[in-house]
Amino acid sequence: EVEIVHSAHRGTDFTCSVEKTTSFPVFQSAAALCVGVGSFSDPTDLPGLAHFLEHMVFMGSEKYPSENGFDAFLKKHGGSDNASTDCERTIFQFDIQRKNFKEALDRWAQFFICPLMIRDAIDREVEAVDSEYQLAKPSDSHRKEMLFGSLAKPGHPMGKFCWGNAQTLKQEPKKNKINVYERLRAFWKKYYSAHYMTLAVQSKGWGNPFLFIFWFCVYSGLPKPDFSDMLNPYDTPAFYKLYRVVPVRKDHSLNITWALPPQEKYYRLKPLHYISWLIGHEGTGSILSVLRKKCWALALFGGNSETGFDQNSTYSIFSISITLTDEGFQNFYQVTHLVFQYLKLLQTLGPQKRIYEEIQRIEANEFHYQEQIDPIEYVEDVCENMQLFPKEDFLTGDQLMFQFSPEVSSSVIGAILSLLTPDKANLMLFSPEHEGHCPLREKWFGTQYNVEDIQQEWMKQWTDGIELSQDLHLPEENKFISTDFSLKPPESPESEFPVKIAHSDRGCNWYKKDNKFKIPKAYIRFHMISPVIQQSAKNLVLFDLMVNILAHNLAEPAYEAEVAQLDYKLVASEHGLVIRVKGFNHKLPLLFYLIIDHLAGFSATPGVFSMFTEQLKKTYFNILIKPEKLGKDVRLLILEHSRWSMVEKYQALTAGLTVDDLMEFSQRFRAELYAEGLVQGNISKADSLQFLQYITDKLQFSKLPAKVPVLFRVVELPPKHHICKVKSLNKGDANSEVTVYYQSGTKALREHTLMELLVMHMEEPCFDFLRTKETLGSLVADFSYLWLVCQWSYGMVRLSKSLNMGLRSRGEKFTFSCCSVIAVTFINVAKEFHLVSTLVFCVSELFELLMLHHVHNYRST
Numbered sequence: 047e048v049e050i051v052h053s054a055h056r057g058t059d060f061t062c063s064v065e066k067t068t069s070f071p072v073f074q075s076a077a078a079l080c081v082g083v084g085s086f087s088d089p090t091d092l093p094g095l096a097h098f099l100e101h102m103v104f105m106g107s108e109k110y111p112s113e114n115g116f117d118a119f120l121k122k123h124g125g126s127d128n129a130s131t132d133c134e135r136t137i138f139q140f141d142i143q144r145k146n147f148k149e150a151l152d153r154w155a156q157f158f159i160c161p162l163m164i165r166d167a168i169d170r171e172v173e174a175v176d177s178e179y180q181l182a183k184p185s186d187s188h189r190k191e192m193l194f195g196s197l198a199k200p201g202h203p204m205g206k207f208c209w210g211n212a213q214t215l216k217q218e219p220k221k222n223k224i225n226v227y228e229r230l231r232a233f234w235k236k237y238y239s240a241h242y243m244t245l246a247v248q249s250k251g252w253g254n255p256f257l258f259i260f261w262f263c264v265y266s267g268l269p270k271p272d273f274s275d276m277l278n279p280y281d282t283p284a285f286y287k288l289y290r291v292v293p294v295r296k297d298h299s300l301n302i303t304w305a306l307p308p309q310e311k312y313y314r315l316k317p318l319h320y321i322s323w324l325i326g327h328e329g330t331g332s333i334l335s336v337l338r339k340k341c342w343a344l345a346l347f348g349g350n351s352e353t354g355f356d357q358n359s360t361y362s363i364f365s366i367s368i369t370l371t372d373e374g375f376q377n378f379y380q381v382t383h384l385v386f387q388y389l390k391l392l393q394t395l396g397p398q399k400r401i402y403e404e405i406q407r408i409e410a411n412e413f414h415y416q417e418q419i420d421p422i423e424y425v426e427d428v429c430e431n432m433q434l435f436p437k438e439d440f441l442t443g444d445q446l447m448f449q450f451s452p453e454v455s456s457s458v459i460g461a462i463l464s465l466l467t468p469d470k471a472n473l474m475l476f477s478p479e480h481e482g483h484c485p486l487r488e489k490w491f492g493t494q495y496n497v498e499d500i501q502q503e504w505m506k507q508w509t510d511g512i513e514l515s516q517d518l519h520l521p522e523e524n525k526f527i528s529t530d531f532s533l534k535p536p537e538s539p540e541s542e543f544p545v546k547i548a549h550s551d552r553g554c555n556w557y558k559k560d561n562k563f564k565i566p567k568a569y570i571r572f573h574m575i576s577p578v579i580q581q582s583a584k585n586l587v588l589f590d591l592m593v594n595i596l597a598h599n600l601a602e603p604a605y606e607a608e609v610a611q612l613d614y615k616l617v618a619s620e621h622g623l624v625i626r627v628k629g630f631n632h633k634l635p636l637l638f639y640l641i642i643d644h645l646a647g648f649s650a651t652p653g654v655f656s657m658f659t660e661q662l663k664k665t666y667f668n669i670l671i672k673p674e675k676l677g678k679d680v681r682l683l684i685l686e687h688s689r690w691s692m693v694e695k696y697q698a699l700t701a702g703l704t705v706d707d708l709m710e711f712s713q714r715f716r717a718e719l720y721a722e723g724l725v726q727g728n729i730s731k732a733d734s735l736q737f738l739q740y741i742t743d744k745l746q747f748s749k750l751p752a753k754v755p756v757l758f759r760v761v762e763l764p765p766k767h768h769i770c771k772v773k774s775l776n777k778g779d780a781n782s783e784v785t786v787y788y789q790s791g792t793k794a795l796r797e798h799t800l801m802e803l804l805v806m807h808m809e810e811p812c813f814d815f816l817r818t819k820e821t822l823g824s825l826v827a828d829f830s831y832l833w834l835v836c837q838w839s840y841g842m843v844r845l846s847k848s849l850n851m852g853l854r855s856r857g858e859k860f861t862f863s864c865c866s867v868i869a870v871t872f873i874n875v876a877k878e879f880h881l882v883s884t885l886v887f888c889v890s891e892l893f894e895l896l897m898l899h900h901v902h903n904y905r906s907t
Contacts, residue, residue, distance in 0.1 A: 094210015133354030322349025568727030
């Protein structure tokens with residue numbers, strides 16, 4: 047039940063959506079506020095000001111002046127918060143336990159009523175913004191966006207540097223005698239006005255009196271920023287070119303992009319969604335199907351992400367992104383030719399009512415039977431929808447396709463298809479092979495690129511009556527779309543937890559009938575455990591290859607199931623293959639049987655093997671060049687018995703493998719297995735037994751020679767200080783990663799829960815110390831536990847801008863200085879729940895480790 051409230055206080059038109067009831071018990075309340083201003087409104091002499099303001103408004107308020115008081119309050123009561131700045135909107139959201147929501151809402155509202163934004167916090171928060179910028183620089187997606195933005199017409203807001211950094215917010219303003227503090231407050235007063243705002247709240251049992259809190263928001267009376275007159279930002283000669291770009295990741299990819307007129311007004315028809323559905327289809331007759339058969343591509347995505355970058359009041363993007371193989375990179379013009387052939391097919395045939403209604407039916411099924419959404423995500427979506435759609439479509443405008451009208455739909459979709467022509471396209475080709483051949487650099491992210499004209503011989507082929515390929519055609523009717531949504535009768539007796547309903551020396555099956563959520567969906571998970579995987583680094587690589595190629599073999603036959611909301615995933619775990627399928631139970635068994643059939647008949651052609659071998663090399667390399675992933679790999683290599691490092695896997699792969707090696711391994715893998723499964727949801731006990739039976743009948747494997755292997759064993763660290771330094775493998779990445787790891791020994795479930803509570807209390811002060819006070823970046827702290835059979839492990843992970851001992855010492859400074867405070871806080875919490883005796887044991891043990899660690903460091907210095 048949703049109530050829409052409008053406020054006319056002081057001439058504002060503040061709009062609020064309140065969800066008062068939900069179908070399932072939800073113990074969190076959440077609120078999100080969208081301000082109709084973003085980076086498009088940045089002043090030209092202060093790039094990134096909107097993003098900077100998003101940070102600064104949360105640095106305390108007049109009523110609650112503590113800089114980190116709100117985050118501390120949320121963390122104490124099981125809450126979280128976040129914010130983001132887009133091109134034309136800025137969104138703030140938080141969630142918390144329902145009983146503390148009223149106070150949290152008041153604290154949160156004060157940021158928009160009377161934020162402190164004190165002068166002393168300016169420099170520190172500029173460093174935090176700069177840290178986010180530094181963390182974003184190695185991201186190929188961010189680099190592509192900034193390069194694309196630089197191609198817009200001069201003066202168009204797409205060309206602005208939306209991130210902001212120390213140069214634009216501190217150094218240049220100081221040089222030009224710009225008072226950042228005064229400009230920041232003026233920007234807030236002008237744009238953070240009540241009539242720019244929409245608010246969405248989810249909190250069961252509430253009326254709308256809380257709306258009065260927001261009546262005190264500033265009201266500027268100024269019209270909202272409007273950029274709708276700045277159309278066609280990419281109608282320039284520079285756009286219609288081929289850009290060769292050097293990526294950070296060692297991958298090849300091709301992006302074909304068109305800048306179209308704004309499409310937001312067609313949200314009920316969703317023409318871009320219809321076109322992207324066909325372009326991105328992976329079944330027989332699709333672009334990707336043909337490219338895969340030629341071993342030219344691994345993946346293809348088409349459409350519009352509906353972010354501010356892709357869709358705003360000045361234009362809408364339609365982009366086709368293709369992940370290329372080495373051979374596909376060498377033949378990228380032929381790949382592009384195939385894309386234009388398919389577009390010609392769509393233009394010739396025109397919009398198809400059958401296909402549109404099929405998509406419409408799938409989207410409607412997903413909407414009507416969707417599972418409970420996390421409240422904080424839900425209110426974030428709704429408050430943004432309130433900026434875009436009329437009130438009757440606040441909840442559905444971004445999801446449903448409302449009606450296919452032959453005349454209107456054909457006209458709108460046909461008009462867009464007519465714009466997707468070769469002469470209006472921008473081509474970006476990303477490849478590490480461009481290194482040394484790209485003399486140009488994008489200003490802010492330093493992306494290396496070169497620009498050239500598209501070859502005339504190809505352009506002539508594409509524009510002078512391109513011939514249609516016989517391999518390309520529209521998708522057939524989807525047989526996986528569910529039509530039976532009835533609920534199965536309850537099993538007798540009912541059980542609260544999954545029960546084992548089948549067991550043998552070759553596997554077991556767990557089962558749980560859903561009697562709580564009562565939706566026509568089911569979940570099936572099987573773990574195919576094999577001892578051969580961990581026998582060598584070579585076997586691990588062959589297993590990765592086998593799973594990747596199995597997924598490739600399934601991509602086309604299983605794609606229709608995937609688009610019909612039947613999800614599947616194949617995971618190469620450390621000790622076996624995990625098969626997960628979920629979705630509407632009506633057709634779910636068909637998908638599961640399809641996967642098992644392909645596993646039983648596994649095969650790989652030399653071309654496919656070569657394609658995935660090269661891709662796996664790039665995957666391993668891309669993991670090794672990321673400090674946080676390399677750090678985790680090294681840590682687990684030290685701690686876990688019989689673990690093979692990523693470096694060893696990379697060496698085994700580069701040493702040379704053959705198709706025969708892979709086929710021999712796949713046969714050994716399937717020869718001896720133990721299959722453990724869980725079937726849960728709207729499915730009967732009798733039906734769930736069929737899945738394990740199908741696996742054993744189809745694969746015909748023998749039992750394991752020994753018991754199911756122990757999955758994890760951990761090294762017991764001696765009680766003294768150890769340090770392992772690893773040099774980053776990516777010279778172009780200035781970020782560093784530090785892990786401080788404490789091992790606390792065997793713990794029972796009760797003690798584990800208490801230690802998780804300790805971690806929850808430490809997270810916010812760590813974030814405040816490292817990110818707010820020490821300005822070390824956004825991803826500054828991550829406290830986590832690792833379940834490794836008998837060991838509970840406590841770790842602190844931090845990402846930073848520079849690698850030096852001072853960085854680590856600041857982490858140590860926090861750890862030691864806050865430990866006693868956290869221990870006292872934790873004891874107080876435990877007293878409340880009568881857990882003192884167990885708690886003191888946990889905290890004293892951890893505190894002893896911290897003291898030992900601190901004293902050793904003191905002696906070392």
